[in-house]
Amino acid sequence: MIFEHQDFDGHEQVVFCSEPAVGLSAIIAIHSTALGPAAGGCRMQPYESEDAALADVLRLSQGMSFKNALADLPLGGGKCVIIADPASPKKPALLRAFSQHVQRLAGEFWTAIDVGVSPADADVMAEQCDYIFARASQYEEGFNPSAFTALGGFNGIRSAVAHVHGHDDLEGVRVAIQGLGATGSRLARHLHDVGAKLIVADVNDAAVADVVARFGATAVAPENIHAQDVDVFAPCAMGAVLNDATIPELRAAIVCGLANNQLAEPRHGATLRERGIAYVPDFVVNAGGVMGAATVIYGPPSRDESLAKIDGLFDTITSILRTADERGTPSSQIADELAQAKIDEAAANRA
Numbered sequence: 593m594i595f596e597h598q599d600f601d602g603h604e605q606v607v608f609c610s611e612p613a614v615g616l617s618a619i620i621a622i623h624s625t626a627l628g629p630a631a632g633g634c635r636m637q638p639y640e641s642e643d644a645a646l647a648d649v650l651r652l653s654q655g656m657s658f659k660n661a662l663a664d665l666p667l668g669g670g671k672c673v674i675i676a677d678p679a680s681p682k683k684p685a686l687l688r689a690f691s692q693h694v695q696r697l698a699g700e701f702w703t704a705i706d707v708g709v710s711p712a713d714a715d716v717m718a719e720q721c722d723y724i725f726a727r728a729s730q731y732e733e734g735f736n737p738s739a740f741t742a743l744g745g746f747n748g749i750r751s752a753v754a755h756v757h758g759h760d761d762l763e764g765v766r767v768a769i770q771g772l773g774a775t776g777s778r779l780a781r782h783l784h785d786v787g788a789k790l791i792v793a794d795v796n797d798a799a800v801a802d803v804v805a806r807f808g809a810t811a812v813a814p815e816n817i818h819a820q821d822v823d824v825f826a827p828c829a830m831g832a833v834l835n836d837a838t839i840p841e842l843r844a845a846i847v848c849g850l851a852n853n854q855l856a857e858p859r860h861g862a863t864l865r866e867r868g869i870a871y872v873p874d875f876v877v878n879a880g881g882v883m884g885a886a887t888v889i890y891g892p893p894s895r896d897e898s899l900a901k902i903d904g905l906f907d908t909i910t911s912i913l914r915t916a917d918e919r920g921t922p923s924s925q926i927a928d929e930l931a932q933a934k935i936d937e938a939a940a941n942r943a
Contacts, residue, residue, distance in 0.1 A: 744880020
């Protein structure tokens with residue numbers, strides 16, 4: 593039963609979407625609307641099973657509630673997944689069919705880009721749905737709103753380096769980036785521009801070659817990227833990378849990256865602390881994307897205001913890391929508690 597699922601965590605709604613005519617199988621998870629309409633990206637991935645898709649969407653949805661809460665946005669948290677290969681020629685039909693399910697929720701849930709769904713894909717969904725943000729048509733040609741996420745990651749690394757080393761100068765700082773998609777490659781550019789030394793890995797050889805050529809990065813095998821002798825390990829690919837196998841192999845003093853659900857289990861936050869590794873909770877540092885793109889949900893978009901919010905992540909992360917040290921508590925627990933307190937307060941006020 594879904595109510596007994598280990599990742600259910602009191603979700604308000606879980607909607608299973610089907611359209612046999614186009615082969616659509618999808619799930620929408622709305623974790624909380626206490627702070628406002630739920631907002632979170634649409635992920636398209638050929639999950640190995642429906643159970644795997646359900647576990648992913650539930651964890652991602654809860655993460656969006658916490659992310660939006662700590663980002664001080666008037667938004668709740670939700671997420672959706674489409675069980676399909678994003679390279680399929682049926683992709684546009686799947687997106688259009690799925691968008692009609694989002695439309696039926698009448699604004700209780702807004703969705704956007706994520707793994708396998710681009711800003712141009714978001715425009716396809718918006719053809720038949722009013723509740724889509726981070727669309728290509730909302731920005732000047734060539735701009736990808738994942739740039740907001742990457743800027744947040746850059747500010748997060750600056751904050752973590754300042755916390756550990758007492759300065760936020762990244763010249764010569766060694767950073768291992770795992771994943772060179774839309775966010776990872778942009779993060780690499782920010783770091784290169786201030787003189788950081790990059791070690792990179794991705795399953796996409798072309799993406800690796802591009803970053804090596806443009807930024808003088810050193811490439812390593814994807815299975816070895818987490819174990820590099822660096823100052824910062826930046827996971828920017830898929831989740832669960834911090835686990836019983838990888839954490840003992842970490843050589844970085846800081847973990848700060850843009851992937852969602854980096855901890856395989858909540859207990860791994862404590863494991864990182866026991867090893868003396870400063871961990872920046874993923875749903876805090878990767879909030880730049882929703883900070884920058886979701887303003888259209890609740891007001892007129894403002895690039896300057898969005899950038900100012902994203903710059904504010906530096907102070908938010910500094911506060912979380914300091915509190916974790918003062919209390920001797922995992923930073924992941926501190927962030928969870930702060931976010932849950934905001935959600936609980938909003939829910940109580942709404943009752």
